[in-house]
Amino acid sequence: MSDTMQPAQPEPEIQSTSPLREMVSMFMRNYAAVAGLVLLIAIVLFVFVGPLIHRTDPFEMVWAPFTFPGQEGFLLGTDYLGRDILAAMMVGGQVSMAIGLAAALVSVIIGVTVGAFAGYYGGVIEELLMRFTEFFQVLPTLLFSMVIVALFGASLLTVTLAIGVVSWTAVARVTRSEFLRIRELEYVAAARSGSARDLYLIFKVILPNALPPIVVQANLMVGSAILFEAALSFLGLSDPNVMSWGQVIGSNRPYILDAGFAVAIPGFAIFLTVLAISLVGDGLNDALNPKLRQR
Amino acid sequence: MQRLIKTFVATATAAALLASAPMAQEPKRGGTLTMAIQQTPRHLNPAVQSGTATGQPGTQLFASLLRYDEGWDPQPYLAESWEVAEDGLSVTINLVQGATFHDGVPITSEDVAFSIETVKANHPFKSMFEPVIAVETPDENTAILKLSKPHPALLLAMSSQLLSIIPKHIYGDGQDPKSHPANSENVVGSGPFKLVEFVRDQHVILERYEGYFEKGLPYLDRIVMRIIPDASTRTIALESGELMLSGFEENPRNLVRLKKNEDLNVSDVGYAAIGPVNWLAFNTQAESEVSDPIVRKAIAHAVDREFILNALMLGTAGPALTGIHPGSPFYDASVEPYDLDLDKANKMLDDAGYAMGADGTRFGLTVDYGWPTMKPFAEYMKPQLKKIGIDVTVRSSADFPTWAKRISNWEFDMTMDNVFNWGDPVIGVHRTYSSDNIKAGVIWSNTQQYANARVDELMAEAGSTNDPEKRKALYAEFQKIIADELPLYPLWPSPYHTVSNKSVGNAPDSVWGTSSPLDKVYLK
Numbered sequence: 151m152s153d154t155m156q157p158a159q160p161e162p163e164i165q166s167t168s169p170l171r172e173m174v175s176m177f178m179r180n181y182a183a184v185a186g187l188v189l190l191i192a193i194v195l196f197v198f199v200g201p202l203i204h205r206t207d208p209f210e211m212v213w214a215p216f217t218f219p220g221q222e223g224f225l226l227g228t229d230y231l232g233r234d235i236l237a238a239m240m241v242g243g244q245v246s247m248a249i250g251l252a253a254a255l256v257s258v259i260i261g262v263t264v265g266a267f268a269g270y271y272g273g274v275i276e277e278l279l280m281r282f283t284e285f286f287q288v289l290p291t292l293l294f295s296m297v298i299v300a301l302f303g304a305s306l307l308t309v310t311l312a313i314g315v316v317s318w319t320a321v322a323r324v325t326r327s328e329f330l331r332i333r334e335l336e337y338v339a340a341a342r343s344g345s346a347r348d349l350y351l352i353f354k355v356i357l358p359n360a361l362p363p364i365v366v367q368a369n370l371m372v373g374s375a376i377l378f379e380a381a382l383s384f385l386g387l388s389d390p391n392v393m394s395w396g397q398v399i400g401s402n403r404p405y406i407l408d409a410g411f412a413v414a415i416p417g418f419a420i421f422l423t424v425l426a427i428s429l430v431g432d433g434l435n436d437a438l439n440p441k442l443r444q445r
Numbered sequence: 446m447q448r449l450i451k452t453f454v455a456t457a458t459a460a461a462l463l464a465s466a467p468m469a470q471e472p473k474r475g476g477t478l479t480m481a482i483q484q485t486p487r488h489l490n491p492a493v494q495s496g497t498a499t500g501q502p503g504t505q506l507f508a509s510l511l512r513y514d515e516g517w518d519p520q521p522y523l524a525e526s527w528e529v530a531e532d533g534l535s536v537t538i539n540l541v542q543g544a545t546f547h548d549g550v551p552i553t554s555e556d557v558a559f560s561i562e563t564v565k566a567n568h569p570f571k572s573m574f575e576p577v578i579a580v581e582t583p584d585e586n587t588a589i590l591k592l593s594k595p596h597p598a599l600l601l602a603m604s605s606q607l608l609s610i611i612p613k614h615i616y617g618d619g620q621d622p623k624s625h626p627a628n629s630e631n632v633v634g635s636g637p638f639k640l641v642e643f644v645r646d647q648h649v650i651l652e653r654y655e656g657y658f659e660k661g662l663p664y665l666d667r668i669v670m671r672i673i674p675d676a677s678t679r680t681i682a683l684e685s686g687e688l689m690l691s692g693f694e695e696n697p698r699n700l701v702r703l704k705k706n707e708d709l710n711v712s713d714v715g716y717a718a719i720g721p722v723n724w725l726a727f728n729t730q731a732e733s734e735v736s737d738p739i740v741r742k743a744i745a746h747a748v749d750r751e752f753i754l755n756a757l758m759l760g761t762a763g764p765a766l767t768g769i770h771p772g773s774p775f776y777d778a779s780v781e782p783y784d785l786d787l788d789k790a791n792k793m794l795d796d797a798g799y800a801m802g803a804d805g806t807r808f809g810l811t812v813d814y815g816w817p818t819m820k821p822f823a824e825y826m827k828p829q830l831k832k833i834g835i836d837v838t839v840r841s842s843a844d845f846p847t848w849a850k851r852i853s854n855w856e857f858d859m860t861m862d863n864v865f866n867w868g869d870p871v872i873g874v875h876r877t878y879s880s881d882n883i884k885a886g887v888i889w890s891n892t893q894q895y896a897n898a899r900v901d902e903l904m905a906e907a908g909s910t911n912d913p914e915k916r917k918a919l920y921a922e923f924q925k926i927i928a929d930e931l932p933l934y935p936l937w938p939s940p941y942h943t944v945s946n947k948s949v950g951n952a953p954d955s956v957w958g959t960s961s962p963l964d965k966v967y968l969k
């Protein structure tokens with residue numbers, strides 16, 4: 151008995167390659183994505199571990215305004231009030247990233263809900279939900295988020311919600327198309343014939359299988375949310391009591407001709423972060439949709 | 446003998462003119478001046494609209510009775526001469542002969558009476574003509590203003606944009622002058638230039654009025670006023686020569702940059718009558734600790750005016766120690782300046798029972814700002830007042846009306862503010878402190894909700910005497926009390942500058958800055 155099993159051994163080994171491991175190996179083969187991931191980890195360490203080492207209140211006026219980077223012991227210089235830009239970059243980075251993640255989460259929740267119901271039910275419900283989505287799609291996003299912040303006041307919460315509310319449409323579209331595809335597949339039909347209820351089918355059967363493109367979309371959303379926050383701050387529509395990268399840019403903007411570094415440094419940080427997130431997203435896309443890549 | 450002197454003076458003047466002729470260029474006629482204004486005026490009729498956006502084109506379109514030079518001295522304009530009665534209860538105005546509106550209709554004393562009535566009924570600055578009870582017009586060229594009490598602000602209120610002489614035959618048609626169609630289209634004015642075109646957010650184009658009553662003036666053929674709200678854009682346009690003149694420039698970094706440019710003249714002469722003063726206002730009736738004068742004094746000692754002037758204003762502005770503009774003859778610099786003294790401020794708060802908590806804060810306050818250029822100053826308060834244990838929350842407002850609504854309904858602790866003196870204290874200063882001017886919903890009223898009977902008394906007295914020395918003494922006491930009770934902490938006057946290309950001659954330098962007739966401006 152055991153003898154007969156021997157030759158079959160190599161086969162299970164191939165099959166036992168878990169999807170996750172496969173994904174990781176796909177990801178690792180994409181050097182740009184790996185570089186992005188390393189960069190992202192470095193940035194996360196900088197903003198979350200950095201403040202434990204460099205303990206300066208980013209709001210405290212520590213030195214003469216616009217000390218050039220590297221002078222007087224200020225690695226990144228000081229801003230227009232003489233506040234340490236390095237401290238602002240660290241603490242502000244936490245806020246920027248938190249806003250990015252939270253806003254992406256908000257847009258994923260709205261987008262997945264709308265897309266899932268539209269894709270699953272079809273018919274009138276789909277028609278209504280998609281027209282609703284299109285309504286949001288045609289609004290100029292930055293303008294719309296400005297209106298929201300202007301109406302409800304500039305606080306961390308409103309800024310996050312505003313970004314989330316204007317950027318969920320892409321998620322909704324991706325989710326819907328995935329649902330349209332998957333709901334026709336045999337295992338869904340099988341589950342349905344087992345008299346599974348709609349909500350069970352949507353969230354337990356179809357959604358997990360529709361996740362890969364949504365994850366990619368959500369990942370890119372984090373990057374664009376960080377950019378959005380910066381844009382709002384640049385226009386002066388952010389909470390002045392919370393340091394963020396956009397805030398550093400926004401408050402130093404009037405002095406851009408004289409002390410460009412105070413604007414360039416946070417701008418560069420945003421650039422690096424968004425680049426890293428995009429590279430990782432690209433790698434994730436390849437890794438999660440191997441068929442797409444082979445095509 | 447008298448004739449002899451006259452002849453001598455005439456000869457001397459002629460000689461001086463001849464001698465100076467090669468040096469000072471003779472004004473030349475012709476050319477188009479491009480200048481900037483910073484926002485689209487609501488309309489072009491200053492008789493029913495305050496603000497310099499309306500004032501700059503408005504003072505070209507409409508003449509007033511008087512001009513004011515850079516030394517606060519009234520000069521004839523539409524009024525050839527004027528006389529204030531001994532008792533100060535009547536003022537006789539003699540109009541210049543042959544003045545006409547842009548449609549050729551003569552300007553008469555009827556129009557003067559009509560203009561004063563219109564301004565009195567519609568202009569936001571009620572105090573300008575409040576004591577005027579009647580305007581008599583014994584003949585076409587004479588108007589006699591009857592007053593209920595001596596009114597020291599009257600002559601100033603008859604100058605620049607404060608009293609535009611508007612045609613009765615146009616605006617007297619029964620329509621509401623505030624929304625009259627002739628306010629922005631087909632304007633029939635009385636000033637040196639007439640309207641060619643007014644396009645919102647774009648430009649106001651003006652052209653010489655050939656029938657202008659001042660002979661030989663204006664020198665310019667045309668004025669193109671481009672509406673450019675962004676200071677950096679104006680700076681670049683001035684540097685490139687695209688703009689030849691821009692008034693009310695106050696951005697410190699741009700000023701420093703423009704001053705280095707050899708093609709430009711950057712002048713801070715003028716604007717004293719606009720009298721813009723920036724201050725940190727307190728809500729004296731707030732629920733928070735800021736209603737306690739000791740807290741306000743401690744804050745004043747903690748705010749470093751020198752830092753603001755040097756680091757944020759880059760030395761373009763000097764200090765303002767009181768709410769009266771430093772350029773005003775009534776400014777009193779001997780009041781308590783509240784120099785930076787953090788120890789003293791901390792001790793004041795300790796002694797008053799505001800104990801410092803374990804986290805280094807005593808209590809929290811909010812500070813507001815109403816427009817983007819004020820943001821740095823509000824942001825400065827946060828780390829600075831932290832030093833005396835006050836946790837400041839900066840509140841941003843989405844737009845100006847949001848801020849104005851908050852402040853005018855007293856929903857604030859502290860706010861950065863900028864208030865104009867508008868010439869005489871009666872017009873622009875009293876409104877900030879007068880206890881009967883605490884009006885919900887009205888911005889730049891007494892939004893500090895400050896009330897002091899003695900202050901009211903001093904203002905009433907200074908506002909009803911024409912004796913400058915007496916007024917000076919009254920305002921000195923007034924400023925002492927304000928500095929002691931501190932409903933607001935004055936910081937600096939806005940450093941308004943006139944930036945002009947060197948090709949521009951006679952750039953405006955009156956106390957009204959560029960919000961005054963540009964009829965003598967010429968291009969070299």
